[in-house]
Amino acid sequence: MTSQTLNTVPTPQQIRRAPKALLHDHLDGGLRSATIVELAAETGYEALPETDAEQLERWFRQAADSGSLERYLETFSHTVGVMQTREALTRVAAECAEDLAADGVVYAEVRFAPEQHLEKGLTLEEVVEAVTEGFREGERRARAAGDRIRVGALLTAMRHAARALEIAELANRYRELGVVGFDIAGAEAGYPPTRHLDAFEYLKRENNHFTIHAGEAFGLPSIWQALQWCGADRLGHGVRIIDDIQDDGTGSVKLGRLASYVRDKRIPLELCPSSNLQTGAAPSYEEHPIGLLRRLHFRATVNTDNRLMSGTSMSQEFEHLVRTFHYTLDDMQWFTVNAMKSSFIPFDERLAMINDVIKPGYAELKSEWLFRE
Template sequence: MPAPLDADSIRRAPKVLLHDHLDGGLRPQTVLELADETGYRDLPAGDAGDLGRWFRQAADSGSLVRYLETFAHTVGVMQRPEAVRRVARECALDLAADGVVHAEVRMAPELLTAGGTPIEEAVEAILDGFAQGSADAAAAGTPITVGALLCAMRQADRWAEVADLVVRYRDAGVVGFDLAGPEIGFPPDRHPEAITLLDRAGAHRTIHAGEAAGVDSIRAALDGARAERLGHGVRIADEVPGEAPLGPLARRVLEEQVPLEVAPSSNVQTGAYPSIAAHPVGRLHRLGFAVTVNTDNRLMSGVSTTSELADVAAAHGWGWDDVQRVTERALGAAFLDDAVRVRLLTDVVRPGFAALRA
C-alpha cells in the first residue's frame, strides 16, 4: 500500500527547492543570539517562541510592504561574515532535515554590507556556510546539495556588480542571478549592462516577476532580462481565465515550459490570494504549466517545504503523481550540471518516491 499523502510521508520524500530566501529562513533562536552578539537592540520580542510568532503575524498582514519590513530584523543581525556563515550553515541543515535533496537559496549580498563587510566577503561567507552545512548534513545521513543565487535589488544600482559576482563565483557554488525587490517601477532591463554581462558569460538567471505585478512584469522578465525561470510567476494566471482561451503570454509560458517558482503561502500572506484553496497553483499545474512548489521565506510564513507541499496537495486534491511531478520539474529546472541532475533523479528522487508508493 502507498504511504498516505500526509506531512509525515512528504517529509520522507526527496524534495527539490528552487525559491527560498536566506534572510527569510533564520531560526528565531539564532536571531536572538546574533542580536545579542552584535548589540542589535530593535527586536520586537526576547523569547524565541514569541519572536517566531511575531514574524508570522507581521507577515500575515496582507501587505507586501509590511511583509518586507520583517527583513529589517533578519538582515540587521547578518552584518558580519561569521553571522552569515552561521545562518547559511543552519539553512542547509534545516532543509536537509526536512528531506530536501537539492536547494537553490537566494540572498542579496549588497544587503550584508551595511556594517562594513566587503561584498565579496559576504558572498564567500554564504558559500562557506552552505558548504559546511551540506557536509554536516551528509555526516548526519541527510545529504543535500545547495547552490547560491545572488540577488540584485531592483531599486538599487548594483546590478552589474552582482552580475559580476555571479560569474566570478560560479565555480565556487553560485549557480545564478536574481532580481528581487519592488517589481513596480523598476523594470528588469533597467541596467542592461548587467544582463549583457550575464549573457556573455552564459550565466543562469531567475527573475522575480508576476508576484506583486501582473503579466507585463512577466513579459519584461522574459524579454528584457531573458529569465530562464520566473520567481513566483503566479500572476500568469491573470491570462488563464475559466474556460476561455489562454492569453498570448500564458500560451507562450505554457508552450515553452517556463518554470514557475510558485510559493502559495507567501502569496496568501501578501494578499495576492485569499487562501491556498483559492490560489491558482492547482489550476496551473492541471493545465500543464511548469509549476514548482516553494517556501519563499520559511520564518515569515512559518512553513517548510514539507508543509507547503502537504497544504497544496490537500487543498487541490493532489496525489503522489502530482507531488513527484512538481519535484521532477524542479530538478529539471535547477541550475545544475547535467551529470548531477541525472544522478539525483535516478539514484535519489525516483527511488525515494518509489519506496513511498510501494
Template sequence: MSPSSTESQINEKGNTALLGVEEIRTLPKVALHDHLDGGLRPATIIEHCADNGAQLPTTDPEALRRWFFEAADSGSLVRYLETFDHTIAAMQTADQLARVAREFVLDQAADGVIYAEARYAPEQHLRQGLALPDVVEAVGRGLVEGMAEAEALGQGIVAQQIVTSMRHGEPTIEIADLAVRYRHESVCGFDIAGAEDGFPPSRFQAAFDHLKHNNAYFTIHAGEAFGLPSIWEAVQLCGANRLGHGVRIVEDITVDENGRRHLGDLAAYVRNERIPLELCPSSNLQTGIADTIANHPIGMLKDLGFRITVNCDNRLMSDTSMSREFAKLVDAFGWDLDDVEWVTINAMKSAFLPFDERLALIQGIIKPAYAQFRSNAGPTAR
C-alpha cells in the same frame, strides 16, 4: 482535515495515499525559491542581534517566531518589510553569514530537501565592513559546512547560492558580475528582488546581458506584485531562465462559459517553452494573490501542464517548510504521490545545476525514493 493529518486522503482520481506532513518529509524535495534572510532560526536572530546591538520585538525564541509570522501575515506592508530589517541585522559579519547559511542547509536537509538554492542580496550585508566578495565567500563557506554536517547525519543535500540585486536600487552589473566570478564556487545564478511595481526587470538589462554574454543563469522575480507586463519583460526582453513566482501568468488565461480554459499568447509561450514557475503558495496568500490555498492558481497551472515548482519563499515569515507546502496542496487539491513526484522532478529539471548532476539526483535519489514509498504503502499509493 488539517494538512498535517495522516489519515487517508482521497483525490479526484479515486486514489488514496497517506500524504501528511510527516510522510512528505520522508520524500526527497527540491527548493528553488528560498530567501536566505527569510528563513533564519529565531534563536540565531536573537544571538546575532544582541552581538550587533540591534533591537528586536522580543528575545524569547518562540515569541519571536510568532511575531515574524503575525507581522508578515498582518496585511501591512510596513510590518512585513520590518521583518526583514531584523533578519538582515543578524547577518552582518562573515561568521554570522556562514552560520545562517549552514543552518539553512541543515534545516532544509532535516525536511527531506535534497537540493536547495538560497538567494539573498549581498549588498545588504556590508554594515560592519565586509566587501561584496567577503559576503559571497562567507555564505559559500556556510553552505559547504552545512552539506558536510548533513551528510554525516545521513541527510545528503546539495546547496548553492543565488546572488540578488535589489531592483529599486541603482541598476549596475556589480552583483551579476559576482555571479560570474563565483559561478564555480557555489554561486549558481542571479536574481533581482524587491519592489516589483514601478521597477520593471528591464532596468537591469545590462546585468542580464552580462550574464548571457558569460553563459550564466538567472531567475527574475516577476508576476507576483505586478502582472503580465513584468512577466513579458522578464521573458522576452531579459531572457529569464526561470520566473520567481510568475503566478500572475493566470491573468493571460480566460475561462469560457463552458469552463474551457484558453491561453493568451504570453501564457502559451511560457508553457510551450517550459519556463519554470517558482510558485510559493503560502507566501502568495500573505501578499494577496489568493485568499485560500484552494483558490491559489497553482491548481489551474498544474492542470494546464505549466512547468510548476513548489517553494517556501520565506520559511520564517510564512511559518512553513517544503513538507508543509506540499501537505497543504495535497489537502486543497487532492494531489497524490504522482503529483508530488512530478512537481519535484520539475524542480530538479529546472535547477541551476549541470545536466548530469540533475539527472543523477532524479534517477539515483528522487525516483527510487518515490518508488520505495509506493512499495511500502501498497496499492493505496500510486
C-alpha cells in the same frame, strides 16, 4: 497492485520523507528565531521587537500576516540586521542547509543579496564566501545526521538599487565556487527588470543563468519584460500568469498568447503558495492558481519563499496542496522533477539527482502502499 493504491494521498510523515527540490528560498527569510536572538546579542543589534525566541517567532508571523507592506518589510530589516558579520552569515547559511535537509529537501537554490550585508565592513566577496562556506558546512552536518542535500547560491540584486551589473559580475566570478545563478528582487511596481538590462546582457554573454522576480505583485507586464526583454531562464513566482488564462469553470480554458508562450517554452514558475496568500497574490489555497497550472501542465514548481515569515517548510507547503487538491505521491514527484529539471546546475548533475535520488525515493514510498495491501 492497483492504480488506486499507487495514487493514495500521502501522509504527513511520507511528505516529509519524500525527496524535494527547492528553487525559491530567501536566506534572510528563513532564520531560526533563536539564532536571531543570539546573533543580536553577539553583534550588538538592539532593534529586535522581542528578545524571547518564541515570542519573536510569533511577531514575525503576525507582522507578515498583517496585510501591511510596511510591517512585512520590517521583518527583513531585523533578519538582515543580524547578518552583518562573517560568522553570522556562515552560521545562518549552515543552519539553512541543515533545516532544509531535515525536511527532506535534497536540492536547494537559496538566494541572498550581498549588497545588504556590508554595514560592518564586509566586502561583497567576503559576504559570498561566508555564505557558501556556511552551505558547505550545513551539507556536512546534514550528512552526519543521515540526511543529504546540495545547496547552490543565487546572488540577488535589489531592483530599486543600481548595483545589478556589479552583482551579476560577482555571480559570474563565483560560478564554480558554489554560486549557480543570479536574481533580482524587490518591489516590482516602479522598478521594472528593464532597468537592469546591462546585467542581463552581461550574463547572457557569459552563458550564465538567471531568474527574475516577476508576476507576483505587478502582473503580466512584469512577466513579459522579464522574458522578452531580459531573457530570464525562470520566473520568480510568476503566479500572475493566471491573468492571461480564461477559465469559465466548466472545463473550458483558453490561454492568452503570453500564457501559451510560457507553457510552450516550458518556462519554470517558482510558485510559493503560502507567501502568495500573505501578499494577496491568491486569496486561499483552494483558489491558488497552482491547481489550474498543474492541470494545464505548466512547468510549475513548489517553493517556500520565506520560511520564517510564512511559518512554513517544503513539507508544509506540500501538506497544504495535498489537503486542498488531493495530490498524490505522483503529483509530488511531478513537481519535484519539474524543479530539478529547472535547476541551474549542469544537465548531467540534474539527471543524476532525478534518477539516483528523487525517483528511487518516491518509488520506495510508493512501495509502502503495496506492502500495506
